[in-house]
Amino acid sequence: MQLRAVVIVNDGSRARPILESLSRKGFDGIIESDPRAxxxxxxxxxxxxxxIEDRLDEMTGSxxxxxxxxxxxxxxxxxxxxxxxxxxxxRTEGLGxxxxxRSDRDMDRLDKLLDRFLAMTFHEG
Numbered sequence: 001m002q003l004r005a006v007v008i009v010n011d012g013s014r015a016r017p018i019l020e021s022l023s024r025k026g027f028d029g030i031i032e033s034d035p036r037a038x039x040x041x042x043x044x045x046x047x048x049x050x051x052i053e054d055r056l057d058e059m060t061g062s063x064x065x066x067x068x069x070x071x072x073x074x075x076x077x078x079x080x081x082x083x084x085x086x087x088x089x090x091r092t093e094g095l096g097x098x099x100x101x102r103s104d105r106d107m108d109r110l111d112k113l114l115d116r117f118l119a120m121t122f123h124e125g
Contacts, residue, residue, distance in 0.1 A: 003121070005029040005049040006038055008064070009080070010057050014104050018051060021107055025114045033057075035064045039071070046072030049117060053104065054081035065095050076120075078113050080104050 005027045007015045012031040022029035027049065032038050035056055050068065054061035061079050068075065079100040081088050088100045098117055101109045 003027045003049065004047040005051060006047045007031045007051045008035055008038055008056065008061070009033065009053040009104065010055070017107055018104060018110060021110050021114065025111075025118065027114075035059060039064075039068060042068055042072045042075070046075050048075065048121070050075055050077040051101075051110075052077060052079055054079055054083070062091050062095065065092070065097070069095060076117050078110070 003026060005022050007018050007022075007029060009015045009031065010033060012033055015031045019029045019031065035052075035058055038050075046068075050065070052061035052064060056064060061081065065077050065079070069077075077095070077097045079088060079092060079097050080103065081100050082102050083091075083100075085100070088097075092100075099109075099113050101113070
C-alpha cells in the first residue's frame with residue numbers, strides 16, 4: 001500500500017524537492033495550490049499526510065489544517081513555517097501536527113518528520 005501525501009504551497013515549483021523526499025520514502029505525492037480544492041477532495045479521499053505552507057494565499061496553513069481535520073481527523077500534517085517552534089506549537093496546539101519545517105528547503109527536517117510518521121504508521125499495525 002502506497003501512502004499518499006498532498007503538498008499545499010503557493011508556488012508549486014518550489015515544492016519539487018519535497019516531492020523527491022516523499023518519493024524516496026515511498027509516498028505518492030502531489031502538489032496543490034488551492035486549499036479549497038484539497039478540502040473538497042479530502043471529504044471523499046483524504047491523503048495520509050499533508051505538508052502545508054503556513055502563508056497560503058487564501059488562508060493560513062493552521063486555519064486550513066483546522067478545517068481539514070474537521071472532515072478527516074486521521075490525516076497527519078507537517079507545517080512549513082519560519083516561526084520558532086514555541087510559536088508554531090502555540091498556534092497549532094490541538095491540531096496534532098507531526099512538527100514543522102522552517103522552510104520548503106529544510107530536507108533534513110522533512111526526512112526526520114517523515115521517518116517519525118512512518119514509524120508511527122507501521123508500528124501501530
